[in-house]
Amino acid sequence: MSYARVLCVGLVGVTGHVVEVEADLATGLPTVVLSGLPDTALNEARDRVRAAIVNSGQRWPNRRITVNLLPATLPKHGSAFDLAIAAALLGGSGEMPLAPLDQVAVLGELGLDGTVRPVRGVLPMVAAAALAGITRVVVPLDNAAEASVVPGVRVRAVDTLHRLVAFIRDGAPLLDPPSPPAVPPRPGPDLADVAGQGLGRRALEVAAAGGHHLALLGPPGAGKTMLAERLPSILPELDDEAALEVTALHSIAGLLPPDGQLLRRPPFQAPHHTATVASLVGGGSGLARPGAVSLAHRGVLFLDEAPEYARGALEALRQPLESGRIVLTRARGGTEYPARVQLVVAANPCPCAKPSGDISCECTPLARRRYLGRLSGPLLDRLDVQVTVSPLRAAELMAAEQTIESSAVVAERVGKARAAAAARWAVGGWRVNAEVPGPQLRHPRWRLPANDTYALRRLLDSGALSARGFDRVIRLAWSIADLDGRQRPDAGDVHEATQLRTGSIT
Helix, strand or coil, X not given: CCEEEEEEEEEECCEEEEEEEEEEEECCCCEEEEECCECHHHHCHHHHHHHHHHHCCCCCCCCEEEEEEECCCCCECCCCCHHHHHHHHHHHCCCCCXXXXXXXXXXXXXXXXXXXXCCCCHHHHHHHHHHCCCCEEEEEHHHHHHHCCCCCCEXXXXXXXXXXXXXXXXXXXXXXXXXXXXXXXXXXXXXXXXXXXXXXXXXXXXXXXXXXXEEEXXXXXXXXXXXXXXXXXHCCCCCHHHXXXXXXXXXXXXXXXXXXXXXCCCCEECCCCCCCHHHHHEECCCCCEECHHHHCCCCEEEECCHHHCCHHHHHCCHHHHHHCEEEEEECCEEEEEXXXXXXXEEECCCCCCCCCCCCCCCCCHHHHHHHHCCCCHHHHCCCCEEEECCCCCHHHHCCCHHHCCCHHHHHHHHHHHHHHHHHHCHHHCCCCHHHCCHHHHCCCCCXXXXXCCHHHHHHHHHCCCCHHHHHHHHHHHHHHHHHCCCCCCCHHHHHHHHHHHHCCCC
């Protein structure tokens, strides 16, 4: 037999596609031709595969070898095709029958000594295989735990090419995925650690209940960073669908923990203020990798000292904040990643970072405006909650711990509020109030009474509030009502929402 075919999976962004690895061995000058839009890493597979086959005790076929990756129009990236190419070559040369690999997806990178090494993105690859009707996969041993979280797929692992050959030729068993270790959850930051800051805590709770973006302004040491770091602790755990999305993104980035389990806690990303545009939204040559905004998908993206970020990096976040996804276009094709995040920005009031009433502050009013002006109006308009965090007083700092609510107590209220919102907007498929489009909020069924929104409409007519800001205040009012257990917002909820929206950085 001079022709063989083995199934593999390729990734374009976070989307997997089943790829057929064809090998044809013909008479002629010994060479290896690789076709099907391979990138540099995949082009080098011919040398890795040859060394791995020889060093695994198999015979290398000295013939003209053509390896084709179908569909040929789909760009192929990375080294995950190595193991499938080796199996196809050995099957095409007649060294072994490939019947045991019928309708089996084979993934893995080969070392020169024949070892099978882990690859990035195994979780979305296996999920794509399952979606295509493939129920059996062979993956590297170090990726087996990650692959086994996909339901409906039988996962087997290999550590060497020799083990795979023994399985195909002699029926020797492959390795089972390791049992996940029982790892107790690590304690994280707790809201009980934050002294005082009643307004900041309320803003954080409302933002968590509705999935709203949040801006915190105030002097250093007031607790802006502490509040932001504790936002994930009051968010509900991710459901199965969201956990698969988040885990797949971290798999592509190579950031999954060794146990390979689904990430159930909302992720938290806090890039340094020197971060580039590519590190925030994603980038890189060839296949664009996910950036911080995608790694924070279904979680929190925190920008501390926000005015210190490059203007271009901040402005690049405007589109994904609206659409919940990021599209990266490169010369070799476009890549799309999900980016449904809660953005939290923190900023000092001026360059010297001293309270405005402090006589030692040397910043002029113009310097203050220029400093906060680095946060553009269009970006701030997308931040639902904008509050000023005041300096702590001694009485607040020394208050008894039992008077401060913990994250667990607040998380219970947030969970109930989110459940109410999800039930209300289930028809449209929206999870939280922040995702509900403006036309839906203004639909007669959900429109708030004119008396309750009179002051808000005056702000819109006077130009003090944009149409986007109007809708965001209405969403905030729904979140406040959900937290307080009411079916619909009232005038008090709209008033509080307006204060949370316009009480700072304006």
